[in-house]
Amino acid sequence: MNDLPRTNLRILMSADTLGGVWDYALELSVQLSRFGVRTALATMGRPPSAEQRRAAAAIPGLELHESDFRLEWMPDPGDDLELAGEWLLGLERRLRPDIVHLNGYVHATLPWSAPCLVVAHSCVLSWWAAVKKEPAPAEWDAYARRVREALHAAASVVFPTHALLDAMTALYGPLPQAQVIANGRDPQRYRMVEKEALIFSAGRLWDEAKNMAALNAVAPELDWPVIAAGDWQRPDGKGVRPEALHTLGVISASEISSWLSRSGIYALPARYEPFGLSVLEAAMCGCALVLGDIPTLRELWDGAAIFVPPDDHDRLLSALKALICHPGRQRELALAARRRAMTYSAERMGRAYHLLYCRLLQPQTTLSGSSRYEVPCAWATSINR
Numbered sequence: 001m002n003d004l005p006r007t008n009l010r011i012l013m014s015a016d017t018l019g020g021v022w023d024y025a026l027e028l029s030v031q032l033s034r035f036g037v038r039t040a041l042a043t044m045g046r047p048p049s050a051e052q053r054r055a056a057a058a059i060p061g062l063e064l065h066e067s068d069f070r071l072e073w074m075p076d077p078g079d080d081l082e083l084a085g086e087w088l089l090g091l092e093r094r095l096r097p098d099i100v101h102l103n104g105y106v107h108a109t110l111p112w113s114a115p116c117l118v119v120a121h122s123c124v125l126s127w128w129a130a131v132k133k134e135p136a137p138a139e140w141d142a143y144a145r146r147v148r149e150a151l152h153a154a155a156s157v158v159f160p161t162h163a164l165l166d167a168m169t170a171l172y173g174p175l176p177q178a179q180v181i182a183n184g185r186d187p188q189r190y191r192m193v194e195k196e197a198l199i200f201s202a203g204r205l206w207d208e209a210k211n212m213a214a215l216n217a218v219a220p221e222l223d224w225p226v227i228a229a230g231d232w233q234r235p236d237g238k239g240v241r242p243e244a245l246h247t248l249g250v251i252s253a254s255e256i257s258s259w260l261s262r263s264g265i266y267a268l269p270a271r272y273e274p275f276g277l278s279v280l281e282a283a284m285c286g287c288a289l290v291l292g293d294i295p296t297l298r299e300l301w302d303g304a305a306i307f308v309p310p311d312d313h314d315r316l317l318s319a320l321k322a323l324i325c326h327p328g329r330q331r332e333l334a335l336a337a338r339r340r341a342m343t344y345s346a347e348r349m350g351r352a353y354h355l356l357y358c359r360l361l362q363p364q365t366t367l368s369g370s371s372r373y374e375v376p377c378a379w380a381t382s383i384n385r
Helices: 020-033 050-057 080-095 126-131 138-153 162-172 212-221 254-260 277-284 295-301 313-325 327-341 346-360
Strands: 010-016 038-044 064-065 099-102 116-121 156-159 178-181 195-201 226-229 246-248 263-268 288-292 306-307 381-384
Touching: 010 020, 010 080, 020 038, 020 064, 020 277, 020 346, 050 064, 050 346, 064 212, 099 346, 116 195, 116 346, 126 138, 126 162, 126 277, 138 162, 156 162, 156 346, 162 295, 178 346, 195 212, 195 254, 195 277, 212 226, 212 277, 212 313, 246 277, 254 263, 254 277, 254 313, 254 327, 263 277, 263 313, 263 327, 277 288, 277 295, 277 327, 288 327, 295 327, 313 327
Parallel strands: 010 038, 010 099, 038 064, 099 116, 116 156, 156 178, 195 226, 195 263, 226 246, 263 288, 288 306
Antiparallel strands: 178 381
């Protein structure tokens, strides 16, 4: 990054504390700090845990602003969306950021003074189409309207994959201000050690998109134990523990990294995964990947993973058994995944966002139409690909 100039930008960034958006926000904040960018991170969903606060406190230039407003994808958020908007506008008035970076949608329509960037990590409608194989029911119409308005109000919209961009364009209409910037992780935080006879998976175990039911179904027929990290209870407290999996619950990032470094195989037969930070972490740790055959994961890992139809338990079982029985093939896939993972670095992600921020602050340039700026980075491209 030393070849790029430092800036004194200040970013107001929103994030929820419930999943991968939190990890993405902290990783990006670390990279931005190397450019002299200061990030004010406004959290919603639930207050950060003690570990999350410690991780945030370790990042230079990061300020944490906490709330527990309900998120837009939660059923019946009530008045929380409006109250959260008032809180965010108050933060902008007080902090006077150069850029507002929203890791959600609905608040893009607020009367911001700074340019507003939206990052699309997922959405209920695309989740429903992928998981339920049908349109979302009418109860989500208000959500869909708010998301559509937000996507078209933002100065720029960033997607982590072209596949998610395509899916959301089909749902919400053309987005000429769209960019694709792949998520990234710092490879120095992940290491390969001698592998053990373990299959690992991670994520919100209650989320049908992760398809832990498929792993739970095949686990009794495998010679290796299947370990799963993540919460099996929904935010409302409901949920059923997958009995055939060795569930660890919610564990720290360092504990997940330790499990990944030891595990021979990482399995995620997902029905819907807009990017998959856990897959990237597993690849950096040298796990052989067995993934759901869906467009986003194909885009990122084709040629470096085994893909199985998410609902074909026989194919999943056969793929896992084949890797267990053929250590050479397992090592070959693990090395291919690690090589691919090195291209999705946190440094490239930070560089691409920094360039985009700077471009948004040039008033003579627009990101739509014939003068759209294309971020000159291998993992940041315009909609015209």
